[in-house]
Amino acid sequence: MTAWVRDLAGVDRAAHAGTLDPKVTGCLPVLLGDATRLAQVFLEGAKEYIAVLELHRSAPADTRAILDSFEAELYQKPPRKSAVRRRLRTRRVYDLELLDERDRQLLLRIRCESGTYVRKLCHDLGLALGTGGHMGNLRRSGTDPFDDRELVSLHDLADALAFDEEGNSEPLAAAVAPAERALRHLPRVTIPENAAREVAEGAPVYAPGVLAVDPAPDPVTVGEAGDETDDGEGAATPSEGDLVVCLTPDGTAVCLGTLVADPGASSGEVVSLERVLV
Structure with missing residues (x-):
């Protein structure tokens, strides 16, 4: 497949x-x-x-x-x-x-x-x-x-690619999701652009570079357009050992990492790098 x-x-x-x-x-x-x-x-x-x-x-x-x-x-x-x-x-x-x-x-x-x-x-x-x-x-x-509810058949994908070759990209955009969609269920750590550049070179995330920490949506539900919604109930604050995604303020995924310390700390490493995504 x-x-x-x-x-x-x-x-x-x-x-x-x-x-x-x-x-x-x-x-x-x-x-x-x-x-x-x-x-x-x-x-x-x-x-x-x-x-x-x-x-x-x-x-x-x-x-x-x-x-x-x-x-x-x-x-x-x-x-x-x-x-x-x-x-x-x-x-x-x-x-x-x-x-x-x-x-x-x-x-x-x-x-x-x-x-x-x-x-x-x-x-x-x-x-x-x-x-x-x-x-x-x-x-x-x-x-x-x-x-x-989000399944796409091989027939639909083949049709979407054919439409794309003819100049109509809408079916393909509906069939193939942006990579960030695979991360929507993870806790999120927002970091500034300058920290993102260092992470892209292999550096971990340090406490001074954390702008915000958002829990994973719980539960995640998917609407007709594939957008997540969150009723705000049951969302748990990420704890040490959790896999998190680090994002820039504009929502660009920078890396996957493991939370190793309190992100509210004043110093020290808080996210250990697992995989650079940029």
Whole structure:
């Protein structure tokens, strides 16, 4: 998929934000050109899936309570066919919602940490329910900060590129988002232009160079035009260890970094550089 998009767009570099297994549909952000530098962002973000859990026997009466118990940090070992080493690891399930139940099928909405194996989760749910079970259909409905309301098909992209060649750039502008859109869910540190020039050369961000710190919008919702809105509730002030994006006052993304100290301090390093974006 990524190679097709790269060739359609006629660019040298492309990257994706998380593999979709065969027969799995849904949200697959593709990064083009310099935007490939943002791939790290998607390792930090959550993913959301709509899954069908096929039970081997009828569901018990306490199904919802058992599902709720899986909203936790879980131990998982990658499946045998996985491309990564099969080592026991932990992954967090943030939300596990039963959307519908029919016969021996449960329709689930799963919001989880990146790298969670939903197939393994479905197997473990079947064991906990006492029925046995396996994953049926699976759709990735979101990869922070994008969701499946923003999907663009390859046909639409090809059409947009054709229109662009004829002088109509509007469809392409609608199909391909600016790189900054991939950063909209991160806490923001605003720095002046002179500090941005130093960061572009590899310097960290020091406290005197911090103009403002804004929390990540929570929740992020996407309007019809793809603009984020924030109701102002639940937004948490970034803390040490959080991934942040540093911006100039005009909104240009300068770097990704890790917050290492109180940005309100009078001196010292506050953002350790992870990736220069300019």
